[in-house]
Amino acid sequence: MAKAKRKPAKAPQPKAPKKKSMKLFYSPIHGFIHKVLVVAHEAGLWDDIEFVPIYPMRDGYSVAAINPLHKVPTLALKDGTVLYGSQTIAEYLDTVGKTKKKLYPKNGPARWDALRRLALADTMFEVTVTMTLEKGEVPMRASVFSWYWPKVERALDQMEKDAAKFKGFDIGQASTLHALSYLDRQCGRGLKPPVPENYNWRKGRPKLTAWWNKALKRPSVTSHFNKDFVGPDTPEFAAAQVAEVLAAQGKKGTSRTPQKVDYHYLG
Numbered sequence: 001m002a003k004a005k006r007k008p009a010k011a012p013q014p015k016a017p018k019k020k021s022m023k024l025f026y027s028p029i030h031g032f033i034h035k036v037l038v039v040a041h042e043a044g045l046w047d048d049i050e051f052v053p054i055y056p057m058r059d060g061y062s063v064a065a066i067n068p069l070h071k072v073p074t075l076a077l078k079d080g081t082v083l084y085g086s087q088t089i090a091e092y093l094d095t096v097g098k099t100k101k102k103l104y105p106k107n108g109p110a111r112w113d114a115l116r117r118l119a120l121a122d123t124m125f126e127v128t129v130t131m132t133l134e135k136g137e138v139p140m141r142a143s144v145f146s147w148y149w150p151k152v153e154r155a156l157d158q159m160e161k162d163a164a165k166f167k168g169f170d171i172g173q174a175s176t177l178h179a180l181s182y183l184d185r186q187c188g189r190g191l192k193p194p195v196p197e198n199y200n201w202r203k204g205r206p207k208l209t210a211w212w213n214k215a216l217k218r219p220s221v222t223s224h225f226n227k228d229f230v231g232p233d234t235p236e237f238a239a240a241q242v243a244e245v246l247a248a249q250g251k252k253g254t255s256r257t258p259q260k261v262d263y264h265y266l267g
């Protein structure tokens, strides 16, 4: 009797890798602890993330098409929603995280203290990034002005798109007022090329301009915008106030020598 031909066993097929629900564009720098990676891990989301290396200072890498600021980290969700600003990303991951323990405490002193420490460390980090750019030793593509200016223009274009959908008034709008008014002031005083002389962001951005003109009427803006400060503003007054705070903390005098810097150019 002829032997029945055995069907050759099918080699186990590798399963198509599951589509991750988010993509995190970030710089995997050796020796650098990423806040958003820490949060992603703590939140139990590690396996839901496609990690996408971006080296923003090297040729060929760009996230400008999805993030006008061309900065990492940038997080893209499955539905195309893009979040940027590590603070936004971190809070998002913490919120949608699978673990019970949250890194953002609920309202109350613990939350404000955590947010204060977040701002402290993040600002220190950004200052260090700017110093690194300024050093210009590593392969730099441009000066700080030519590197940053396209970010500003792209951010303004994004604001124009966002302004069409602005509803009510929120922290995003408050910070848009903050950024635009500062840009106006500094462009009026002159920056450096390629920033155009007397640059006016309103040109070609009718929606943002209309929103701006309306927002300027908010009492929260008229309360201080374009008004001179009225009240004591001497260094002595400030020092006395600081001393009061220190006293309230049970300390005497200042613990550090004040830095002697001419801050006028920043005004």
Ligand SMILES: N[C@@H](CCC(=O)N[C@@H](CS)C(=O)NCC(=O)O)C(=O)O
Binding pocket: 027, 056, 057, 069, 070, 071, 072, 073, 084, 085, 086, 087, 122, 126, 129
């Ligand atoms: N405020 C941003 C700052 C991020 C940031 O400065 N990232 C640097 C890491 S090197 C970057 O992308 N720099 C590229 C650039 O400034 O063009 C955040 O917290 O996400």
